[in-house]
Every structure is written in C-alpha cells, then in structure tokens.
Amino acid sequence: MRLLLIHSDYIEYEAQKKTKMAEADPVPKDGMTEALTVFTAVEAVDEEDIDDVVAQSVAEIEKTATQLAVKNLLIYPYAHLSSDLSSPEAAVAALSAIERRLNETGRYEVKRAPFGWYKKFKLSCKGHPLSELSKTIVPGAGAAVKEKKEVTHEF
Amino acid sequence: MRLLLIHSDYIEYEAQKKTKMAEADPVPKDGMTEALTVFTAVEAVDEEDIDDVVAQSVAEIEKTATQLAVKNLLIYPYAHLSSDLSSPEAAVAALSAIERRLNETGRYEVKRAPFGWYKKFKLSCKGHPLSELSKTIVPGAGAAVKEKKEVTHEF
Ligand SMILES: [Mg+2]
Structure with missing residues (x-):
C-alpha cells in the first residue's frame, strides 16, 4: 500500500469517464476543505x-x-503511486474498508473518491x-514491517 | 526516474521553507496555466x-x-514518487538538465520549481x-529499457 497524505486547503474531484474497472454507483462529484487528502495505491x-495493510x-x-x-x-485512489498494483477487486475492498473503519471511529468526516474513473481534481497543498x-506499507506487523522495508519520506 | 505528468488547467507553487538540501537562489513563487505539470523523482x-535518463x-x-x-x-521535483531516491546533487543536476534541454528545443515555455524546499501548491487536473x-524510466536505451521493466500507467 502506498499512501501520499496531503494537508489540503481544499480537495475537489469530479468523475468524468469510466475505465473498464469503474466502480458502480460512485459519488460523482464531491470535495472537502481543511482536509487530509489520502492518495492511495493498493499493491499486489x-x-x-488485506486486513493487515488496511489496519496499518x-x-x-x-x-x-x-x-x-x-x-x-x-480517500483518493491513485494508481500512479505504484508500478505493481493489486487487482481492482482487492483495491476497492481495501479502499472501502479504510473508509468504513475511519468512519466507525466517529472522529472524522470521511469521503472517498471513486475507483476506476477518470477524474478532474483541484487540490491546494498547504506547504508546511x-x-x-x-x-509504503506492506503486510506483516511490528518487526516484520521493518524487515520488509517500511519507507517514510517527509520530503 | 519516476515521472507523473498532469495536464493542468493551472499549477502554482510558492516556496515556504528550506530543507537541508535546499537549492540556492530559487524562483520562490511561480505558476502556469494550460500546462503539463511534470512531477519528477530522480532515483538512485x-x-x-544521468545523461541517458535525462534524454529518455x-x-x-x-x-x-x-x-x-x-x-x-x-518541472516539479516530487520525492514522494519513489522510495529509492538519488543524491540531492544528482537530482538537481538531472532536473536542471531536463529543463535546459526542453528550453533548447525552442518549442516550449519551461519553468522549474525549486528542489529541496517545502512548497505550497495549487493544481487543477483536467481529468480526461x-x-x-x-x-518509470531506468538507465539503458531501447531493448535494455524493456528488460529493466518500463512501466506506464494511463490509469
Ligand atoms: Mg516504487
């Protein structure tokens, strides 16, 4: 799982066109202000x-x-963050599970942009x-994660 | 070299704060409309x-x-596209060379956001x-490139 987290003044998207792996019944257009945009690629x-990478x-x-x-x-699906993607089915399952678990905490307003659609978007990154x-998150918890090379960039 | 090319209604950036690898004398604030934004990570x-990956x-x-x-x-330096980055010196050399060669064609207006600075940015992706x-570009031309796994996503 690759995550790119952007502290955003605003993020807006609008679905434009299906790909062959388009999710059915998406929220076609939405946005948030003062948000954390979570660009996400689910990897092979x-x-x-999946449960473990979702939890991490x-x-x-x-x-x-x-x-x-x-x-x-x-949560914004972003295939371009990886060159070794999971199946579309696994991606939708993982993204939906992340959305659901964050919602269940009761601490956040959570939205999710649709998987498998070409989308317009507008983003403003705060820059601090x-x-x-x-x-980069890989299956396996604790020490195992370190061995498998967890990589964090702050720049 | 990882490239993420975004056909943009607009891209604007503003340097906020140096990192320890900050480029000197940057253009601190700039932008373009109707642009191709080229997010770029130079890899180890x-x-x-370098000449070969720059040419490719x-x-x-x-x-x-x-x-x-x-x-x-x-051209926008974007370390988050890779988990195996080059040295800062190689990155600045490669980014500058890409900028210079594109300029030398005489076919484009070319700008480059500074390396090694925390930056605000605003971007609008057209969504088509x-x-x-x-x-993903790796050293080695033609057949060699294929062997080393050139990966292209359109989604
Ligand atoms: Mg990678």
Missing part, C-alpha cells in the same frame, strides 16, 4: 493480507490526522513541513 | 547514467506535450483519459 503484495493504513492516517488536528479525510507525507 | 539507479525523460515529456498540444511545461500519465 497487499493481497497477501488506518493507523497511519489517524496518526497524521491527529498531528495535524484534521477532522476531514478524503508536515503537509506532504508518503508511506 | 539513475546515477548510473525529455523524449517522454515531448511526446506527451505533443499529444496534448501543450506549450507550457512546469490522457490527463494523468506516469512513467
């Missing part, structure tokens, strides 16, 4: 343990949201040192 | 042959600019099927 290796991703998103005191989260963070 | 493997990157950027009939190019393209 994640299919070894939710923990990362919550950690960042807490640091930034952000209540608005927009913690406003852009990327994470 | 690129140091094996320039060719890719020109191919996309031609397809989209875009004359405005903004060719408006977001990513490429």
Whole structure:
C-alpha cells in the first residue's frame, strides 16, 4: 500500500469517464476543505493480507490526522503511486474498508473518491513541513514491517 | 526516474521553507496555466547514467506535450514518487538538465520549481483519459529499457 497524505486547503474531484474497472454507483462529484487528502495505491503484495495493510493504513492516517488536528479525510485512489498494483477487486475492498473503519471511529468526516474513473481534481497543498507525507506499507506487523522495508519520506 | 505528468488547467507553487538540501537562489513563487505539470523523482539507479535518463525523460515529456498540444511545461521535483531516491546533487543536476534541454528545443515555455524546499501548491487536473500519465524510466536505451521493466500507467 502506498499512501501520499496531503494537508489540503481544499480537495475537489469530479468523475468524468469510466475505465473498464469503474466502480458502480460512485459519488460523482464531491470535495472537502481543511482536509487530509489520502492518495492511495493498493499493491499486489497487499493481497497477501488485506486486513493487515488496511489496519496499518488506518493507523497511519489517524496518526497524521491527529498531528495535524484534521477532522476531514478524503480517500483518493491513485494508481500512479505504484508500478505493481493489486487487482481492482482487492483495491476497492481495501479502499472501502479504510473508509468504513475511519468512519466507525466517529472522529472524522470521511469521503472517498471513486475507483476506476477518470477524474478532474483541484487540490491546494498547504506547504508546511508536515503537509506532504508518503508511506509504503506492506503486510506483516511490528518487526516484520521493518524487515520488509517500511519507507517514510517527509520530503 | 519516476515521472507523473498532469495536464493542468493551472499549477502554482510558492516556496515556504528550506530543507537541508535546499537549492540556492530559487524562483520562490511561480505558476502556469494550460500546462503539463511534470512531477519528477530522480532515483538512485539513475546515477548510473544521468545523461541517458535525462534524454529518455525529455523524449517522454515531448511526446506527451505533443499529444496534448501543450506549450507550457512546469518541472516539479516530487520525492514522494519513489522510495529509492538519488543524491540531492544528482537530482538537481538531472532536473536542471531536463529543463535546459526542453528550453533548447525552442518549442516550449519551461519553468522549474525549486528542489529541496517545502512548497505550497495549487493544481487543477483536467481529468480526461490522457490527463494523468506516469512513467518509470531506468538507465539503458531501447531493448535494455524493456528488460529493466518500463512501466506506464494511463490509469
Ligand atoms: Mg516504487
């Protein structure tokens, strides 16, 4: 799982056109202000343990949201963050699970842009040192994660 | 080299704060409309042959600019596209060389956002099927490139 977290003045999207893997019944157009935009690519290796990468991703998103005191989260599928993607079915399952678990905390307003659609978007990144963070998450918890090379950039 | 090419209604940036690898004398604030934004990460493997990856990157950027009939190019350093970055020196050399070679064609207006600065940015992605393209470029031309796995996503 690759995550790119952007502390955003605003994020807006509008679905334009289906790809062959388009999710049915999407929210076609939406947006948020004062949000954490979570660009997300689900990777092939994640299919070894989707529940685990979902749990780790939710923990990362919550950690960042807490640091930034952000209540608005927009999950945005972003295939371009990886060159080794999961199946579309696994991606939709993982993205939906991340959305649901964040919602269940009751601490956030959560939205999710649709998977498999070409989308317009407008984004404003705040630009402070913690406003852009990327994470690579792989299946396996604790020490195992380190071995498999967890990579964090703050720049 | 990882490239993420976004056909943009507008791209604007404003440098906010230096990192320890900040480029000196940057253009602190700039932007373009009707532009191809070229988010770029220079990778460790690129140091094996910077000239070659620069030449391949320039060719890719020109191919996309031609397809989209875009004359405005903004090169934007984006470390978050890779988990295996080159040295800062190699990155600045590669980014500057891409900028210079595109300028030398005389076909484009070219700008480059500074390396090693935290930056605000605002971006509007057009959302048509060719408006977001990513490429992974590795040293080695022609057949060698294929063997080393050149990956292109249109989605
Ligand atoms: Mg990678």
